[in-house]
Amino acid sequence: MMLVGLTGSIGMGKSTVAQMFRDEGAPVYDADAAVHALYDRGGAAVGPVGEVFPAAVVDGAIDRAKLSAFVLADADALRTLESIVHPLVGQAQLAFLEAARAAGATLAVLDIPLLFEKGGEKRVDKVIVVSAPHEVQRARVLARTGMSAEKFEAILAKQTPDAEKRARADVVIDTGGSLEETRAQVKTVLDALKG
16 A cells, blocks of 8 residues: 655645545545544543643643643653654554555555654655645635734744755645645546556
């Protein structure tokens, strides 16, 4: 089974592209959704994260905004959080891959925001980077609830620059145009990968 890493910086349209791959029948693992499940009430990360960041637990679930406030400017706190969460995310990814193989999939897409930052490109056969012009990215991100220019810049500073991601990609999908143009690129890429 071919493993395809799908990544892109904040606001580039990666989630939209991931859904387009799903729409075309490709199994897609969503790392962000896996983290959300781990942080929800009853999730495997609530207990261990709550031991380190007790104020981040609200009504039996991790409050992502509160947790973000603890780790955004504190590299040590972020490393601690990652040491708890990344192994749990890895287990979820393995379960997804086992299910995709059992279903006879010949290709699986791993939607991983920090693919390059965490060395994940070494564990996939192909890397697709979702990108858009900076002004499009900025407008998308600043339209999000609770987002500020300062928070956007802080997030960008922790991500591999878009130009570097594009240079390291096997394929770049440009989401600066219409949804139809993006969907056409997804179909072309899938056909090439399956070919």
